[in-house]
Amino acid sequence: MPERFTGRVLQFTAGVYRIHTSGDTLECSLRGAAKRYAGEPVAIGDLVAVERLPDGSCRITEVLPRTSRLSRHSTARRREQVLAANVDQVAAVFAAQRPDPDVRLLDRLLAVAELHDLPALIVINKMDLAEREDVPGPFAAYVELGYRILPTCVKTGAGLEDLLVELSGKITVFTGPSGVGKSSILNAILPELDLRVGKVGEKSGRGKHTTSAGLLIPLPGGGYLADTPGIQYFEPAGVExxxxxxxxxxxxxxxxxxxxxxxxxxxxxxxxxxxxxxxxxxxxxxxxxxxxxxxxxxxxxxxxx
Ligand SMILES: Nc1nc2c(ncn2[C@@H]2O[C@H](COP(=O)(O)OP(=O)(O)O)[C@@H](O)[C@H]2O)c(=O)[nH]1
Ligand SMILES: [Mg+2]
Ligand SMILES: [Zn+2]
Missing domain, CATH: 1.10.40.50 (Probable gtpase engc; domain 3)
Structure with a gap:
């Protein structure tokens, strides 16, 4: 009898799926019958049933029901692309300054969250550069709209523990423009990760740790951060x-x-x-x-x- 268990899809490339299961990470193949979930390809964030064969190899036998999915329509490809499955919330990261808040992008990211019925959290990093201690000007309007705002500062560590609490036990799409400090935040809350900070070439979202297909990062207290570069290029194609x-x-x-x-x-x-x-x-x-x-x-x- 093969050993059976469930796991979470962290990443995949060329038919190899990295699965997170009770603290461990293993590589699995995918059985033909499990290649799609309700007509959609397997995505990061999917919960899957895995069996370990007598030769030690593992394969995914089934994709378990999804609670949600974040997708985008690609005009070029003319079809829907599932960016991540079982997403609980979207965290949109911006800086108080340097770069100045791109509120147009913020509105797009909030629109993506609303269209998927996902709660959104606005993280304002680089609070050491803010002129005052409260929410920087351009973001005040979003507090009035009822969005949750969390100020952070990697320099002083302020807000990082609160952020971990917000992320704990959930799958959070972690996104925002380049240069706001996303990698710095991840390095601060996950010291063993060692992401490159402030490197050019990250703009494309295809750095060492981020593939275009996306990646799920396990958090120490449970939960995951989803790095899905595709959300940046969200187009409302397919939205009525x-x-x-x-x-x-x-x-x-x-x-x-x-x-x-x-x-x-x-x-x-x-x-x-x-x-x-x-x-x-x-x-x-x-x-x-x-x-x-x-x-x-x-x-x-x-x-x-
Ligand atoms: N002043 C200040 N600079 C920060 C803070 N967090 C990150 N940075 C700097 O902002 C730059 C971009 O950071 P990075 O993490 O690469 O941003 P990313 O592109 O969003 O991943 C780097 O030079 C960081 O050292 C912060 O809280 N305050
Ligand atoms: Mg980065
Ligand atoms: Zn009208």
Whole structure:
């Protein structure tokens, strides 16, 4: 009888799957029948059943049911790509300064989280560079929207323990622009990891430790960080343009009051979202972020705008 157990898919390349199981990491092959889960290829974060054969080799026999998945539509490939399975939350990492917060990217990342029904955590690193001790200006609006904000500083260690608590026991997609200190945070909370800090060439997300297919990093207290470079290139292709307003949480209570049921909140008369922008209760900036994603979603559908 082969020995059977379950494990978590950390990474895979060329048919070899790295599986995490009770503190151990092993390499497995994949049995033909288990190559897909509900029509989708195996992804990092998948929980799998593994059997160890008498010769010591291991193979995945089954992909266990997923609780969630983070995916993106690729216009080029014209199909959905599962970036990670069983994701619990998205942590979007930015810096108080250097680089200045890219709020457009933040809005895109928050939209991805909302479209997947995942909670989002905004990490603001480099708090030593912040002018004051509280949440730096551009982020204050997100506190008002109800997003959780966690300030950190790798220089002083402030906030890192709180961050570990937030990450513990969960699968967190850990993302954000280059240079904000993601690798530094990981090195600080996982000293044995030794990621390269501040190296050029990381921009592509294809450094030594990050493959384009992504990677799951086990946390000491349980849980995983998912490094999925693909989320940076999220395109709303495949998102119904009419559904996009739901990705902007403050739009949701307003869309029901638009005059037209199919309102896209761009220039329509009687649009409740535009009225809210006009009276300042929805920020122009958020509306602009919405319009840029809307255009992309419409382009992907072949609308002319
Ligand atoms: N002042 C300051 N610099 C930091 C902090 N965290 C990281 N850095 C620096 O920011 C630069 C980019 O860090 P890195 O971890 O490579 O960023 P990544 O591209 O997001 O992985 C490096 O020079 C780090 O030393 C911090 O809390 N404060
Ligand atoms: Mg890095
Ligand atoms: Zn509207």
């Amino acid at each position: 343009p009419a559904d996009l307003a739901h990705a902007f949480r403050e739009f949701r209570p307003r869309v029901a009051h638009c005059r037209f049921a199919n309102c896209r909140h761009r220039a329509e008369p009687g649009c409740a979202v535009l009225e809210a922008v006009a009276d300042g209760s929805v920020s122009e900036h958020r509306h602009e972020s919405y319009l840029s994603l809307l255009e992309a979603a419409e382009d992907a559908q072949g609308y002319s705008s």
